[in-house]
Amino acid sequence: MSLFQVANIMRLRRVLLAITAALLLWLIWLYAFLVRVPAEAWPLQWRLSPLSVAHAAPPVLDVQNAWVRATVNQQKATGAFMTLKATQPLRLIGVESSLTKTVEVHEMAMDGNVMRMRRLAEGLTLPAGTSVELKPGGYHIMLMDLKQAVQEGQVIPLTLIVEGADKKPQRITVQATARPLQGAAMQHHAK
Secondary structure: OOHHHHHHHHHHHHHHHHHHHHHHHHHHHHHHHHHHOOHHHOOHHHHOOHHHHHHOOOOOEEEEEEEEEOOOOOOOEEEEEEEEEEOOOEEEEEEEEOOEOEEEEEEEEEEOOEEEEEEOOOOEEEOEOOEEEEOOOOOEEEEEOOOOOOOOOOEEEEEEEEEOOOOOEEEEEEEEEEEOOOOOOOOOOOO
């Protein structure tokens, strides 16, 4: 091996050593930056790995202003109200609550000159991108055979059960705050 070849090999080793040292210093700086700066401040592309993006499904239902009507002692039923906006066509097929085993999706509508309440046996259609309001005197959720009175200010967990075109049920937990109906009485007529 000639002296020229040996010199080139030595130079190449020094360059590789310098590159390795620079890379190592950069990795140490990056680690220090990531440890000191909260993840929320990182650029978006640093926060989401391809693996986490694949598992992060967008919410199928936006729930706003969820509330339950407060009750008095011995009252055995109340209503839950909210605004629902689906990101894809859905159907609200059921609701669960720790307050009772009997929860139904209802509609109040005029039948001739009489306002009637009826259970929606097929559930409530939630078109994509459209807000559907559950409110007194319209669509609402009935909690019947209550185990206890609902006190104003109490937070009531409700689990909405929806299904899309694939017919697979999805559960969405909602925290509804109990409040008075503010003078407007719910009319419960026979079906």
